[in-house]
Amino acid sequence: xxxxxxxxxxxxxxxxxxxxxxxxxxxxxxMDNLITGSLKNIExxxxxxxxxxxxxxxxKFIHVPGKLDYILHFASxxxxxDYLKIPIQTLKVGSLGIHNCLGxxxxxxxxxxxxxxxxxxxxxxVHPQPEEYWGNVNPVGPRGVYDEAKxxxxxxxxxxxxxxxxxxxxxxxxxxYGPRMRLNDGRVLPAFIGQALxxxxxxxxxxxxxxxxxxxxxxxxxxxxxxxxxxxxxxxNLGNPDEITISQFAEEIIKLTGTKQKVIxxxxxxxxxxxRRPDISKAKEILNWEPKINRKxxxxxxxxxxxxxxxxxxxxxxxxxxxxxxxx
Ligand code: UDP
Numbered sequence: 001x002x003x004x005x006x007x008x009x010x011x012x013x014x015x016x017x018x019x020x021x022x023x024x025x026x027x028x029x030x031m032d033n034l035i036t037g038s039l040k041n042i043e044x045x046x047x048x049x050x051x052x053x054x055x056x057x058x059x060k061f062i063h064v065p066g067k068l069d070y071i072l073h074f075a076s077x078x079x080x081x082d083y084l085k086i087p088i089q090t091l092k093v094g095s096l097g098i099h100n101c102l103g104x105x106x107x108x109x110x111x112x113x114x115x116x117x118x119x120x121x122x123x124x125x126v127h128p129q130p131e132e133y134w135g136n137v138n139p140v141g142p143r144g145v146y147d148e149a150k151x152x153x154x155x156x157x158x159x160x161x162x163x164x165x166x167x168x169x170x171x172x173x174x175x176x177y178g179p180r181m182r183l184n185d186g187r188v189l190p191a192f193i194g195q196a197l198x199x200x201x202x203x204x205x206x207x208x209x210x211x212x213x214x215x216x217x218x219x220x221x222x223x224x225x226x227x228x229x230x231x232x233x234x235x236x237n238l239g240n241p242d243e244i245t246i247s248q249f250a251e252e253i254i255k256l257t258g259t260k261q262k263v264i265x266x267x268x269x270x271x272x273x274x275x276r277r278p279d280i281s282k283a284k285e286i287l288n289w290e291p292k293i294n295r296k297x298x299x300x301x302x303x304x305x306x307x308x309x310x311x312x313x314x315x316x317x318x319x320x321x322x323x324x325x326x327x328x
Contacts, residue, residue, distance in 0.1 A: 010037030081186025094149025174239025178217030179305035206268030208247030216298030
């Protein structure tokens with residue numbers, strides 16, 4: 001039986017990865033410091049023989065007894081509001097955290113896959129973004145703590161690969177959505193759905209002409225499994241190339257939820273990328289992968305999850321007031 005360590009296991013993506021590797025017959029060790037993750041996302045796994053959980057901050061030395069075949073490094077705050085609230089932890093988990101994971105992988109002879117991001121492309125001048133594009137990132141802007149941590153993480157991972165011969169994989173994840181996203185993480189989808197469920201107006205930032213391309217979580221997880229099992233060590237984009245404007249997206253959420261509320265416009269945060277769409281030619285060619293779940297189906301599945309949350313959860317996780325964080 002193969003053993004896999006998943007950092008950020010209690011987060012949105014980490015918890016779906018735990019589910020997938022349990023289903024595939026692995027012994028799964030989840031690790032999380034629970035700053036942004038929630039035990040609720042993995043509580044159904046605690047009764048299983050082949051799931052263990054370590055409450056640990058990966059920015060500190062990591063000790064895991066026994067053998068390890070794979071490590072997935074998914075621990076990191078990953079939404080603009082999170083990395084504005086906890087910028088130092090965001091930098092630490094992408095730098096000290098990856099160093100600890102790399103050291104552990106080297107000791108155990110494990111293969112390491114790291115979660116990178118489309119944010120490494122910044123506010124891109126090339127559209128859609130292929131892996132060869134080096135990006136347009138502001139290191140000292142508010143997003144810099146996330147973007148540069150992830151860029152450093154890629155550099156560190158490549159250095160261990162070339163210098164120590166470590167088996168490494170790098171996935172650049174574009175906007176992904178699905179059940180278990182945090183209602184108050186500030187991301188556009190939980191923001192809009194939370195607003196609709198609470199009977200509030202939907203807040204579109206800027207004029208809503210900025211674009212994003214949303215990938216359903218199950219498609220992403222399938223791509224990650226394929227990348228882990230491939231022999232390709234350079235970065236690979238994973239995302240859904242179906243691109244829409246944020247205004248159109250708000251209209252889709254209004255239709256989906258049947259809310260009577262309207263769209264209101266707020267200031268656009270500084271350095272908010274104007275357009276984003278993955279070029280997934282590489283994933284198609286190397287992994288024979290492309291997304292299968294369209295936005296209509298994915299949004300219905302996601303809405304079904306949010307609808308089940310209790311009134312208390314909806315209020316307790318009231319959408320963060322972004323005004324405090326307008327990045328001027
Ligand atoms: N956004 C918005 N209203 C919100 C939250 C976000 O219009 O309540 C916009 C945000 O400015 C950005 C897009 O939606 O242009 C996607 O934002 P998100 O935080 O989900 O991800 P990212 O900017 O990292 O792609």
